[in-house]
Amino acid sequence: MAPLVSISGLKVAFDGTPVLHGIDLDISTGEAIGLVGESGSGKSVTWLAALGLLPGKAKVSGSVQLEGRELLGAAGAVLDRVRGRRVAMIFQDPASALNPVLTIRRQLCESLGLHRGLRGEAARAEALRLLDLVGIPDASRRLSAYPHEFSGGQVQRIMIAMALAGQPDLLIADEPTTALDATIQAQILDLLSAIRREFNMAMVLISHDLGVVAENCDRVAVMYAGRIVEQAPASRLFDDPWHPYAQGLIGALPPLDGVRRRLQAIPGTVPDPRALPSGCAFAPRCNFAGDGCHAGVPPLAPCDDDRAVACLRPQRLPVELAAE
């Protein structure tokens, strides 16, 4: 089946400095993809570029297709229809995405009007249904409340309701629970999973929390310095990462055991995009790098049916450990 979204050769540069070096990523209908990698690796820029949300100074090239239709360079009116309607985004700080001086009803109804042409009582009824769906108690009364009258977790639920207003095919969730405490985080992620299954909606989950990605995604792409360095089904990646960077992130030994963990500290720092080392950008931090690694950038190459790795010397765990 053709992918819902197909990104190929996506490059972004700011003021002449490349920060994305050719991203290739397909997302199927209903699939959940996790994007992980240290700060600055290009996770957010990938999606901001795909949706035409970067500032004008950004130079973007490559291809981003939604059901075969090219989005890069598409007219503003086309992108306006895609954003919110076909593809919605939720962010780490939901409060900043809501207007503090408008009621939740007004904001939800505006979205419903814009994306689905609903007005008046039809919009109010749908706003109510969405608030119910995301678990806001006493929704009919709370419709007339303002954002500051809700807790952080409730505001994120409202943002999810806003995102669902357009009945999107793809939800980009950029660190959606980072600002919330652990119990609420789990509730919001459960809610997203339930909604995704109910509506067969695809999701891109960008997160620093590997446990969250392992539990909520079908497939994971690991990014480093503006490239995808490994991509595989979540269970295979977390049990048996091949790229030395992915191994460092996951803390390859012992394998992920259900304990929630955040990105590991890998010695050294992510290189400045203005001064990337030659060859593989991870080589200076890599215990396994050889001369060839400093000579050329390894392409993201398929290793088997469902794994691709960009490394000249991928490190496979001993079979008995990978199977544990």
Ligand SMILES: Nc1ncnc2c1ncn2[C@@H]1O[C@H](COP(=O)(O)OP(=O)(O)OP(=O)(O)O)[C@@H](O)[C@H]1O
């Ligand atoms: N508007 C901008 N102008 C200039 N550089 C930018 C801009 N937005 C992002 N960048 C640069 O692009 C690179 C990728 O940034 P991006 O925000 O995608 O990283 P990220 O992986 O999402 O990080 P984080 O996990 O911290 O959100 C970084 O080097 C960042 O400094």
